[in-house]
Amino acid sequence: MSDRIDAAFADGPAFVPYLAAGDPTYEASLEYVEALDRGGADVIELGLPFSEPIAEGPTIQEAVIRALEGGMTPERFFEFVEDLEVEAPLVCMTYYNLIYQFGEERGPRSFVERAAEVGLEGFVVPDLPAEEADPLREACDEFGLDLIFIVAPTTHGERLERMRERVSGYVYVQARLGTTGAREDVSDQTGTSLERLANWDVPKAVGFGIKTGEHAERIVAAGADGIIVGSALVDIVAEGHETGKSTAETAARLEVRARELAEGATRGANPENVPQPEQP
């Protein structure tokens, strides 16, 4: 399994940002991902755009469309990873059909082999539940990559165990039902979800709806080992694209927001900041 991901979670809470690779252009996207790295990303989830992103809300759907229109393909994605100059380990987030179709023979092995070649450390595949994941799990084992599962608020019982047996790297804790998307408040469900995973031996990173440093602080204070932020960052890319901002300006805004989120997470890990129960 990936030592680099283990290391990313070893020193305090991890800030895990997401961007769709190639959104809105290949070149700009490289700069945006590098800005997140400078802003304190501990792991970066890079989206490989799929035409039918059924787990995503409108923000990321539109990012995916922009990236696809810009010519992003799986092979181009691997070149993108090679061209990036970042310190944080990279995880590929994509849908199973792209993994399945890659290479001459159907099945996940060719994709995983190529991912390992370019230095990716793992995968998040939103439409691949544990029940269907064994072929990808085996390929990940062969090449030493992590397979990160998403635990939903609805996941219980045997299904939790099935995921626990197959997960590596970290577990992605979905803070609320629904699709991705920044929200104005964090979900109360987070604490309950984390409690169910308390004895898992992988770090727990919470995602879905985290937008601000204050959200990050509260999520970490509730027990998360990391925070995953996608839509709030993709919004900055979208706004820059729509309002004709320069790539440098949008990159600077991303870096500032990344720092705010990373610092929020760090504050949340500080015991003084953990909310105390009310005294009677």
Add this chain to the structure above:
Amino acid sequence: MTELETSDDGTERTPSAHETETEHEGDDRSLEDGSFGRFGGQYVPEALMPALEELEDAYRRYVLENEDGFMDEFRQRLRDFGGRPTPLQRADRLSERYDRDVYLKREDLVHGGAHKLNNALGQVLLAKYMGKERIIAETGAGQHGTATAMAAAHLDMPCEIYMGRTDVNRQRPNVFRMRINGAEVNPVDAGRGTLKEAISETMRDWSQTVEDTHYVIGSVVGPHPFPAMVRDFQSVISEEAREQCLEQIGSLPDSVLACAGGGSNTMGAFHHFTADESVSLYAVEAGGSSLEVDEDAGVAPNSATLSTGTEGVLHGARTHLLQDSHGQIMESHSVSAGLDYAGVGPELAHLVKTGRVTPVTVDDTAALEAFHCLSTEEGIIPALETAHAFGFLHEAAGRDDADEVLGDSVVVTVSGRGDKDLETVIEETEKRGLEAAPDLSVFASEGGLR
């Protein structure tokens, strides 16, 4: 124009290197876990998995084991509300024209005007048995949306329907019917605004509302248990047709023809015949304007998933798809909105792979010609989906090997009636200058029926 997928000697074409399978994916699984050979499965966001488990449990108990008399109630409602059984009608002029006995399984006479009610009624009733409080569904041509809206009104359940913007515009009568039955219709603007986008959007809704909402999938597609469950609800078509053949003609038919988009009409029409090896089964797909594909444009000018697609994973199942070499899903095309889908049911993909079902294609123009033929010669205005099946009948009957392909007796399912398609038919007939059609120019010049 139609094309048989199998070669002349009946052997399957050799798969390309890209189509070969690695290792054991899916091959060692059984029908029990929702796989049909290598096809099927449950490829959905984690949040939906518990809902699928709950649905699978309900499917086994209520549908397969008739717990609480579910199937008895379903059949009674199919009869009293739905108007079943539908007739198996001998089409005299077509029989004469094609020199063989042509029988029509009249699903256009089901309440709502299409076979879609069989499934919608089954699923809405099941949702009720499961204690769900809200129904959502997607629709392409609007027939499934209409059937779901009707079933939901009948069973007093609130209902929302997702429909691609393009389909909203080309299927207005069904949009009106859904609204009149009290359903909300949510247009989907993503992509090309057809069924594929509507399904994705409905899955998004479901992943937020899964605890109190049932998603009535409209075809034998999606994650397990939907393909098996929808097939079971639709299999009443072949159950009746098989009995009617034995009663009315004293034997099984030589061939059964059914149009195939997602495949619910097809699986419904074939299910009780699959064990009858003497019966040839033809899944008639939309050949659109061409079987060629412009991969750079991301567009397939057809919806012939079984005939031209490749294996992949979409909307919860491993099946045949129209996709580019990277695995991105292509936009599909058919003059018939109900066939315009880039995927197909996994069981149908399996039956094609094992050689039990033969996929064939009929292009837009041939389907329109068949539409007019059935309308003027038999007094039945078929859905454009259905017209594809008649397009194949016409083409195959004209071939040298017609007797071998079709045999002496043919059953064609009239999957639905064509009222919803009239605007499209007028526009497309005028555009193509079809000689066999009545003069529709006065309507066309007035902008269709608007």
